[in-house]
Amino acid sequence: MSGRRPLRGLLAGVLVAALSGCVVVSSGPSDRSRPAPPGGLGRMNDSSATADPGDVVTRALRDVERFWQGAYPGISDGAAFTPIRGGYHPYTRSEPPPACGGQQAQYQPNAFYCPDGDFIAWDAETLIPQLYGDFGPLLVGFVMAHEYGHAIQARLRATDQPTVVLEQQADCFAGAWTADVLAGRSAAFTGVTPAQLDNTVAGMLLLRDEPGTAAQNPQAHGNAFDRIRALQDGVEKGVTLCAGYRADNVPVTEVPFTSRQEAATGGDLPYAEAVNALSEDAQAYWQRVYPQLTGRPWEQLRVQAFSSGAAPACPTPAASAGGSAFYCPDGDFVAFDNEQLGQQLYQRIGDNAVGMLLGDLFARAVQDRRGAETQDRAGQLAVDCFAGSWTNDLLTREPASGIRLSPGDLDEAVAALLAFGRAGGRQEASAFERIASYRGGVLKGLPSCT
Numbered sequence: 001m002s003g004r005r006p007l008r009g010l011l012a013g014v015l016v017a018a019l020s021g022c023v024v025v026s027s028g029p030s031d032r033s034r035p036a037p038p039g040g041l042g043r044m045n046d047s048s049a050t051a052d053p054g055d056v057v058t059r060a061l062r063d064v065e066r067f068w069q070g071a072y073p074g075i076s077d078g079a080a081f082t083p084i085r086g087g088y089h090p091y092t093r094s095e096p097p098p099a100c101g102g103q104q105a106q107y108q109p110n111a112f113y114c115p116d117g118d119f120i121a122w123d124a125e126t127l128i129p130q131l132y133g134d135f136g137p138l139l140v141g142f143v144m145a146h147e148y149g150h151a152i153q154a155r156l157r158a159t160d161q162p163t164v165v166l167e168q169q170a171d172c173f174a175g176a177w178t179a180d181v182l183a184g185r186s187a188a189f190t191g192v193t194p195a196q197l198d199n200t201v202a203g204m205l206l207l208r209d210e211p212g213t214a215a216q217n218p219q220a221h222g223n224a225f226d227r228i229r230a231l232q233d234g235v236e237k238g239v240t241l242c243a244g245y246r247a248d249n250v251p252v253t254e255v256p257f258t259s260r261q262e263a264a265t266g267g268d269l270p271y272a273e274a275v276n277a278l279s280e281d282a283q284a285y286w287q288r289v290y291p292q293l294t295g296r297p298w299e300q301l302r303v304q305a306f307s308s309g310a311a312p313a314c315p316t317p318a319a320s321a322g323g324s325a326f327y328c329p330d331g332d333f334v335a336f337d338n339e340q341l342g343q344q345l346y347q348r349i350g351d352n353a354v355g356m357l358l359g360d361l362f363a364r365a366v367q368d369r370r371g372a373e374t375q376d377r378a379g380q381l382a383v384d385c386f387a388g389s390w391t392n393d394l395l396t397r398e399p400a401s402g403i404r405l406s407p408g409d410l411d412e413a414v415a416a417l418l419a420f421g422r423a424g425g426r427q428e429a430s431a432f433e434r435i436a437s438y439r440g441g442v443l444k445g446l447p448s449c450t
Helices: 053-075 127-135 137-156 163-182 194-204 224-237 239-243 260-265 271-294 338-348 351-369 377-396 409-422 431-444
Strands: 088-091 111-114 119-123 302-306 318-320 325-328 333-337
Touching (some): 053 127, 111 137, 119 127, 119 137, 137 163, 163 194, 163 224, 194 224, 224 239, 224 409, 271 302, 271 338, 333 338, 333 351, 338 351, 351 377, 377 409, 377 431, 409 431
Parallel strands (some): 088 119, 302 333
Antiparallel strands (some): 111 119, 318 325, 325 333
């Protein structure tokens, strides 16, 4: 970045990895390490929320096998599906997992597929109970479907790709299974709601790489932005697309820190500086591209941070984040609660969560100024895409062209969207849909939003 430090990453966590095809868990002492789920626990065949997590795993694996029984021939030139032969192995500290490929068994809070023994093992003491308790059974099912995805790769003999590609392909395969569940074809998982799907997306923030991990790292699984993209690929487009994942066609945004100073500080910007720098950058971006969108010049947009309980008057606000932020068409300004929203986003998620907030507000102004709706489902998704187009500009600009994103910032945006998506409980577009629309703007730029 020229003249400014880059934005901060999401979680200062510890990367936990073991064996082949494992789940990665980032954790840390701060609130940022535990993103709150956006809704209640999911439902598994009408069982209660206090069901045994081990039973959830068993039934999920059976359901994933059911799915692949039908789906596998379509990507294997008609070859029949062969279920895992080496069994399923829960483990604990006192009863470690089976040895895999000559590696001595040891306890780690993980789940993994072992190609040598053709088995799946998982931590039944810490990992699965934590994921189930925090995010519900659908995330537990997704983790098992991800590990089974590695077994599918082994059966297809399609393992000659970088680890980050293989891991995201397994996420995509798990997303295809999730789509089958959402379509009502699962007898194990029933009545899955958009809020429960958002729970699974929120849980993936816990399963992403630590910010600063390079995509070329042999243990890399992907940041949350990329892993959620892979999940959504599977949900939206199915196993055929997933089977075609290769290093030359999977968009990987995971990057390492660019200097020791950036790694040591996380590229931290003070809150007030982040608000000012991001507001100025969003202003400059829309000043440049708004005429391309509408044929009219961009008028300066006033940004106002207010104290809690002292919001500026606005007869018909286009609200965001449960009403704590809004664009006011009558006064043509944007405003947000400085203490209860802006600083909370900064402290609990990171400074690009503030960027996501400002991106949302500027995009609402764009929508309204061009005479389009901001509050219905289509309008909300357009707002998210426009916000993503600004992120695309931050990602693709030359290093000396102002502020830029650093490792973890896309994950911060995803975390913020999850927070916005569950605020107030009346959002027509789910966080899952909003992230997909934001992703389109991030990866394809402004043309994808029109």
